[in-house]
Amino acid sequence: MQITKFSHSCVRVEGAGVLVLDPGVWSEQSALDGADAVLITHQHADHVNVDAVTEAAARQPGLRVYAHADVLATLPAIGSAGTAIDPGQELEVAGYRVRTSGGEHAVIHPDIPVIPNVAVLVSDDSGNFFHPGDSFTVPEDTEVDTLFVPLNAPWMKVSEAIDFVRAIHPRRAYALHDGLLNDTGAGLYGSLLERLGGTTYKRLAPGTTID
Secondary structure (H helix, E strand, O other): OEEEEOOOOOEEEEOOOEEEEOOOOOOOHHHHOOOOEEEEOOOOOOOOOHHHHHHHHHHOOOOEEEEOHHHHOOOHHHHHHEEEOOOOOEEEEOOEEEEEEEEEOOOOOOOOOOOEEEEEEEEEOOEEEEEOOOOOOOOOOOOOOEEEEEOOOOOOOHHHHHHHHHHHOOOEEEEEOOOOOOHHHHHHHHHHHHHHOOOEEEOOOOOEEEO
């Protein structure tokens, strides 16, 4: 599989099919071009651009959208193109094996209700990658090749990102959820992950593709 990182938390996978994860309002809408399926971890706008996904479903009749029922409720126009998912499932999406986990968004503040968040492990015969959405969910009983690690958010601190990478110990890690940072902040956080995470780490420029 080939993985292209778009801005913030959006990732596009190409190989058996074209799968797009978390195409939010801070990500390039072009990530959705030609997609066979979209997978959304949770309902926040930086992870799902409702208008863009709705337009893509209308433009590409075969497009399927996989998300928690709470997310699908914000996408009424896609109708039967939507499939509800929950943690603890194994399914095939756009030719890839997908295993879901997690369940809850990380806590932003005790006064803010916690919403559902579905983390996903995407695999094919060439390897796998893990996208946690807005959580530090650690996948069970698997070795992770590529980890997308949240870099900055209202719900986290950098020590948690470091411990997350250490807990999973992937072959390599790349920045996710980095749209709130300028280059100075991303560089500082990245240097800490490189030094303390225990694996190879890099922040990809939007549009960069890796194997």
